[in-house]
Amino acid sequence: MAFLPRIAPMLATPGKLPPASADDAYAYEVKQDGQRCVIYLPGDGSLVLRSRSGATITPAYPELAGLGTALGSRPAVLDGEIVALDGEGRSDFERLQSRMGLAGSPARAARMAVKIPAHLMLFDVLFLDTSSLTRTPHSERRTVLETLVLTGSAWSTPAAVVGHGPQALEMTRAAGLEGLVAKRLTSLYEPGVRSRAWIKIRHVRTEDIVVGGWLPGHGRLTSLPGALLMGQPGPDGRLHYVGSVGTGWSDTERTTLAALLDTVASDTCPFTERPAAAGARWVVPRLVGEVRYATRTKAGRLRHPSWHRLRPDLTPDDLG
Known part of the structure; x- marks a missing residue:
């Protein structure tokens, strides 16, 4: 190996x-629109998938195991994106979310692979045989990748x-x-x-943000988030407030967010400047989400933001 x-x-x-x-x-x-990963093929029939953070996610995607034999005994390191396709063949991050985070539950991952199969889109080769290709121009790496003819039931180029x-x-x-x-x-x-x-x-314009707090909803939604208070890490490494988002999620997503926020509740405001938000409830800044927005104000706030999705594949450190 x-x-x-x-x-x-x-x-x-x-x-x-x-x-x-x-x-x-x-x-x-x-x-x-999926989960970025680096693929390690030692040449012994096995493979290892690592997420952008470096975590091993191989058990979460059992349908990709066959890629381990696609190059025979040739060792390689590849770059790609794991996606879940909709009925039109487009990558759909919402579908993929049910597949993410299952690396510690191989049996459940196998069941979900039948319901929502993942597909690996390959777009780069970083190491092949005995040589690193990171210092090789992109056009040449792309030619090498295409000569490998990596096309299978759950992966393609x-x-x-x-x-x-x-x-x-x-x-x-x-x-x-x-x-x-x-x-x-x-x-x-x-x-x-x-x-x-x-x-x-x-x-569309999108930004990854860190959730630093939330405001309760009104009426029947008082125990659920009516708005999330957003931050982004600055050059100083501290969390800077960039506004609040209160639209774009379904009732199911709102309930999911409420449960996640409860696990990271805090008495301390995590932002460099405390937002003027009466009744705010603070959280440890661990949850990352993606929002759509129109533009930024001079103060750096996101104008007309709308919630797009959670990003369980990212941590606040990835945004720095």
Whole structure:
């Protein structure tokens, strides 16, 4: 069995399409809405899946076990995204949430794999045979990945297109997809770095936030959150208040949030500046969520935010 180096995933920076003059210098891929993972194939038929935080999540996705033999005895480290597809073949994070967090429950994971099968989208190769490819340009890594012909019942290598960024972005919009990732052809793989060489272009503005407190609802909802108080880590490492969000969730999501908030209740405000929110209830800032919003105010607050989803795959440290 080969020794495989641990490699943290390279991250994309939110932004806009590259200018027309640089369009041909980028490859464009559909932005998947799932759980990022690095895949370790030692060449002995086994595999290990590690999340963005480095945690082992292999037992949560038993349907991916067959990938361990896809390259025979060739050891490799791959990069990809685990998704759950809807009826139209689009990645659906809400469907995937029921599959996440089951690494400690293999029997339940196996049952859920039948109900909501996961699919692994592969988009990079970081190590192959005896060589690291992190210092190899993206275009060459992509060629190597495609020669591996990694296509199976639960994994595939989605197409990428060089140039034609505006057309690709419009196609994802028309298809109801989240957006694109533009990757500079000459870019090297930067483990653990949020690099400007990779740009994620979304059709809506979204932000990952940390929940620092909540406000009770009214009437029958007094025991449930009516609004969440949001923060984001600043350069100083402290949690800065960026506003409150009180729309966008279903009754089921509201109940789920209430249970999670109860487990992290605190008497201490976690924000650098205490929000002017009467009746606020504080929590230890551990829960990460994603919100959609219109724009930011000069004070850094998110305007017209709407709750999108919990991010159990992220911790506040991932937002720094």
